[in-house]
Amino acid sequence: MTGTFTPRWPVVIFDLDGTLADTVDLIVESYQHAFRTVLGREENPDIIRSWIGRPLSAAFRDHSPEHAELLYDTYLTWNSENTERLIRAYEGAREVLVALGEAGAKVGVATSKRRESAQQAMDLLGLTPHISALVGLEDTEVHKPEPTPLLLALQRLGHSDPSRAAYVGDAVVDVLAGKAAGMATVAVTWGAGVRANLEKVRPDGIASTTAELHDLLLAPAVS
Structure with missing residues (x-):
């Protein structure tokens, strides 16, 4: 993951459990x-x-x-x-957040977890400094697969165009929520989701390692 990169989307929003945090x-x-x-x-x-x-x-x-x-x-x-x-860290997950930040992307989390529990997990894993917006259970009345939490995270990051954002998650509801929001979707296979089920809902990309996730979210900068 060395070198200079540019984000494929200026905003990337993540699920938390099973995506950034091994919970x-x-x-x-x-x-x-x-x-x-x-x-x-x-x-x-x-x-x-x-x-x-x-x-x-x-x-x-x-x-x-x-x-x-x-x-x-x-x-x-x-x-x-x-x-x-x-709680456990996924090897390389924090580094993906660091790389996104260094490349100029804005990073948020939209989770069905309570805000207090989500913040606790992010703090324990050292993710908090790399996340600019958190949307938790209490922030919306409806939840994934509805797009509302993702769109609120996008709003909190100061962006209004979901087509220039991506949502990353490990579950079918994550992909469905991202699609409903009009965002690109990336599924990861190291969480609770089953790859065959994720493939059925046709995310824009599937990553089986954090290195693959890095490459799906960041492109080598053109000098």
Whole structure:
């Protein structure tokens, strides 16, 4: 990733969980703790992974509406207490953010995670200095796959043209939200999403490594 580069899009907005932050195991274990505590059983981990990218409250309402509030509260408490222990960095992810900033791109995050939890994750992984706008769960009334959070992040970055922006995420809802917003879309395969499912929704690019992501987002500068 050495050399001088120019951004392919002047604005790049990222999902957080499974894209910039390796929180998949943390999320699965948080769900399982909530299910064990409240329902006395666990859930299929593959089903849990398919929920990543959606707001927690919606997943719990769909799964067990009569216990949704208690499941949600139990999840949040355990997740907050165990984030520092279980969160991991994706090798090279922070460097992609650094390279985008050095190339003059504006970088934001639009996530279905609560702002407090998202900020905690970004701080722990050293991502915060490289992100100029954060849109979290509380910032919009509707969430991915609706485009509203992405468009709000674009607005907060001072841009109004989604066609000159890209959204990067690991889930089908991320690609769908980016398309609905009128942005270019890049899917990554190291998170919770299944590559075959990502391919079906036809993102503009798919990266299996952070080096590939770098090359999808940045082009060598022409001297």
